Amino acid sequence: MVTSSEKVALQVVQQAISALAKWANFAHPPLDNHEFSEVTRAKTILDWTPETKVGILSLVFDSVNLPNKPPKETTQHYHPLQVIDNDDKKYPDIPYPLNSAPTSEQQQAYKAEINNALSKYLKDNWENLSLLMLILEKFGSCLSFGEADVALVDIARTTAAVAVALLNNPTKEISLIAGDLSGIQKFIYSISSEGALKSLRARSFYLELVTEEVVQQLLEQLNLPRTNIIYAGGGNLYILASGTVENENIVQNIRQQFNKWLLKEFEGKVFLALDCLKFPVTELKDKFAEHWSKATKNLAVHKSRKFAENKISEFISPRYSHEPCRVCHRDDIENLKPLNSQEPDSVLACGNCRSMFDLGSQLLGVTAIVRSTNESVKNALHTLSFKINSREIHYHLFKNWKQIDHDSDIVLLVNDWQLEHYQFKHFQNAAPLLLGNYGKESKQDSEIPAEPRGFMRAGEMSEKAKGANRVGYLRMDVDRLGQIFAKGLGKKQTLSRLAGLSRQMSYFFKVYLNTLAAYINLKNPDTIKPDTPDEQGLNILFIYAGGDDLFISGAWSEIVEFAFEIYQAFRTYTGNNEHITLSGGISIDDIKFPLYQAAKTSGEAEEAAKGNGRDSLGLFGEVFKWDEWRGRKNFKHLDDDVKKYLDSEKLPSLFGVSPFVERLEQQDIGVNYSRNFVRNLLITAQIQEQALEKFKENKKSEEALGTRYYLHLPKIAYTLARLPKNVLEDSEFRTSLKNPYNAPYFRAIATWIELLNRG
């Protein structure tokens, strides 16, 4: 009898559940006496012995060290014992690491929680791979198994994946399949953000489903269970399979078929890079990271060749061009219609863009998706169809999982951590789909009654902003991510640790970023609940968030503050490891601005942040380290010449950009005073910048430094003298602003205050 891959994976996952149950003193259903030989081998490869035990998990980020950076200070962190859970709320709490191991009382309480869940769900679902895997993900993401910084869920998943890859595999080789679906950046629309935002959000959701479909087809055709996905989301995927020639051909076929379809559907704007890297099973143990990096590098090669393996003739064959779609600019479509069917005078758009616009209106509150070969399914809210290689696949969207038929094919539950929903009595084949998908609901009633209430539009967001009615766009990503994966873990870079690292990194962007946006209270960041329910949740819309990056729009003042919150949350989440940082860029624009222009400006600001030695933010046309923006007195960013030059100066008590803005906001100095202050500060900054022009070549000369840090003094004294009495009495403010350490920040401070005070 041929052993099914599902059974092999199930055996591993049951054994992992058994280890969890043992730790929690729970009597689980009996295990199989017979262990598959592939499972035995996989466990040997991954150091899973009969003595391996569940324990307290220390933070894997603590082990990340980049070789070309100064060694970091080492502090040991631990995971809090906290189930990933959204039973009574929309998004799970963020598990910030602890400085000391959880106490025995905390362990007891956690064991009781595990007991509770296992006694409720195991009996009827002992063969339910999805549910067992979700139990491990929920409870086993904060527990170790074997080594102290390897999570139980990651050992379970990778062991299951390796065991399945060894099954029916005569080759002694393993394939690492790496994929990257790139292109969302090409869809930054040329129409104004007012109409474009939700379409773009829809487009990014659509591409997420395309990634899911690539994964589904790989799993189906390679005959793999979902546990073989090491990572998938945000357009990226890593899957383990046997290193057979058949598998290699399957991967190649899928790549060709998808690209043929993408070429036709998106005129080459979206491309699937898919690599299948073979290596000996024996190298799984010590050389996996090398292969992971190599596969990732191969993706870049695929991208550079692009559609070369598809028939290029289709691409260049002559065709008639028509009036271009106002949204995406394609000109091969004859019949354009108004983008919004409810508004006859809206811009003319192609069918694809119209359908994305409609989808954008429906996406708010979609919680379940059914993948099916049936074209229509009862109760579906919206259906997206893919026709790949003459086979049609449909994704049906639902607001409520209860509307879905029991015998549905594959059910994807969006950001749903409730074990209850994954039971066999509901679905045969359910899996969670994690999406960074926060979006504030519109409070405005649409003029058209038939239109469903959707995401807040750009105009409404701009009105919610403090001061100027503008929309902000934030782009952010993790610095040196490739290096972190390739070299960050040094000698410890095993398959399970890498899987853990990428899982936790992507949790931040797909899971916890939602939490942050939904529950943060900007008025008082120390409390999570806002004053009134209406204020709950930021007035922003995620365009995409996943993997290691994000693109978010919203009320500009909230976008600026949210960027600081994200940075703070991310640094805390990664144990304040100096080698794991973010860079970001923000643009602030009028809603009438074409979206592509706004996106371009935020992209350039992000580039500038990367160019500033990373760990920086580009905002208001300026770029500084996050600590300078946030007013943290950390002077590591200053180079030695500057430090020497400023040596005799006392450090100011207020430092950087935001402390001054906050102080003035609190003082509420009135529009006239504020205008004068801003004007004078800008003039000072300008004098400084003009004077610095002379020293273009050598910014570190004595004279240049003098210009940078001291030239402003008389002007600042003048500016300060004209402020209201209560500000002048604030000696901290006065002396700090005059302090040379703060000289570089005048323009940023002035611009920020100016935007806040513009009515």
Ligand SMILES: [Zn+2]
């Ligand atoms: Zn179009």
